[in-house]
Amino acid sequence: MTDLSMAMMRKGPPKPDDVVDRIHLNTGAHDMREPFDIGDALTTLALTGEAVTVYPRGQDFFLARIDSVDPEGKVFSLELAGDLVLAEGPATFVAALGGNAKIQFELDANWAVVPGRPDLVQLPLPDVCLVLNRRAEPRLESPVGMNYSARFTMMGKVFEMPLYDFSRGGVGLRATPDQALELYVGKKLDGVLLEMGTTLVVTADLEVRLLRPFRTFLLGQQVQVGCRISNISMQMRQTLDRAVDKIQKRR
Numbered sequence: 146m147t148d149l150s151m152a153m154m155r156k157g158p159p160k161p162d163d164v165v166d167r168i169h170l171n172t173g174a175h176d177m178r179e180p181f182d183i184g185d186a187l188t189t190l191a192l193t194g195e196a197v198t199v200y201p202r203g204q205d206f207f208l209a210r211i212d213s214v215d216p217e218g219k220v221f222s223l224e225l226a227g228d229l230v231l232a233e234g235p236a237t238f239v240a241a242l243g244g245n246a247k248i249q250f251e252l253d254a255n256w257a258v259v260p261g262r263p264d265l266v267q268l269p270l271p272d273v274c275l276v277l278n279r280r281a282e283p284r285l286e287s288p289v290g291m292n293y294s295a296r297f298t299m300m301g302k303v304f305e306m307p308l309y310d311f312s313r314g315g316v317g318l319r320a321t322p323d324q325a326l327e328l329y330v331g332k333k334l335d336g337v338l339l340e341m342g343t344t345l346v347v348t349a350d351l352e353v354r355l356l357r358p359f360r361t362f363l364l365g366q367q368v369q370v371g372c373r374i375s376n377i378s379m380q381m382r383q384t385l386d387r388a389v390d391k392i393q394k395r396r
Contacts, residue, residue, distance in 0.1 A: 155194030156330065158226060159208035163196035165239045168249045174277040177248075183274055184216040186248055189357050190240055193330045197223070200237040212265055222265045242276070250274040286310050287341075295351075297337040299327060306370065308339065313382075313389055316351065318370040325368035328353050334372065347385050350376035 168174050177183055190197065191211040200206045207229060212222040235253040242248045250271035259265040286309065287293035293308040295318050304327070306318040316339060320328070334351040341347065355371030377385070 155192070155210075156196075157194070159196035159210060161208075163198075163208060164206065165196070165198045165241055165247060167200065167237060167239055168247055168275050168277045174247075174249075174275045177274040177276050178272070180216070180219075180270070183250075183270060184214055185357075185359075186242060186274065186276075187211055187221055187270065188214045188216075189242065189355075190248075191221075192356060192358070195240050195242070195330075197238055197240045199223075200239070202235050214270070216270070219270045220267050221270060222259060222267050225264050225266065238271075247277045248274050249277075291342050292340055293342065294340050295337050296340070297334050297351075299334065302327075308341070311339075311341070311389070313374075313386055315354070315371065315373045318372060320368045320370050322358075322366050322368060325356060325358075325370070328356060328370060330354065330356060333375070341388055345384065345388055347377070347381050347388075349374050349381060349385075 177186065189195075191214055194210055197209050197211060198206055199209055208226060210224045212224040214221045233255045235251060237249060237251055239247060239249045250273065252268055252271060254268055256266045256268070259267055287307075293311070294305055295308050295316065296303065296305045298304070304324055306320050306324065308316055309319050310317040330353055332353040334353065337349055337351050339347040339349060351372040352375045353370060354373050355369065357369040357371070358366065359369060360366055
């Protein structure tokens, strides 16, 4: 993992209420087949420590976490809890991705224990994943050429990040790697000023739901910060609703 990956705080060991059900047919899920996207999605799960629910054929399900991903070697390591003894054969893997989506894939491989780490098994990266987006509200990209940003204070430091998309229920921010070091999934951001154009400023509390590293041609390494609006006044909510409706009508 990169220095940025190591610095991000991961969730603790999986708990019973972290179980994620399988994605069922006719739910509007789509296939993810691009190797880069698959490796990126599994890397996100490793960074956040999100629980992975594993459904081996003929066995009860169990919870695990992805420890690391090796895109070049086309393998990933799965961290097991307790003294699990797994039979070789097919299994279904399901996890929440960013709080608003589920990812699922099938593997039929032997469970190769990593030498010196009985709690880790190494598995091949899947060729295809099923992704189900579960956003309650459609997200709108911030208009080009206008100032859409989020500004807040944390531990005595002022942060300002571009706001690249938004909805009635959340916002997406773009952070530098240095800014992302201060954040982790579940982090509460209080009193965030969301500037949306030249005339609209909304104050809201946010909760970080996703940290996803990515690279751009002009800016280099960046981090996507997906946030859920956790607290907002009724007046501010109505103002945000009107802003969303206005931009939707333009499009």
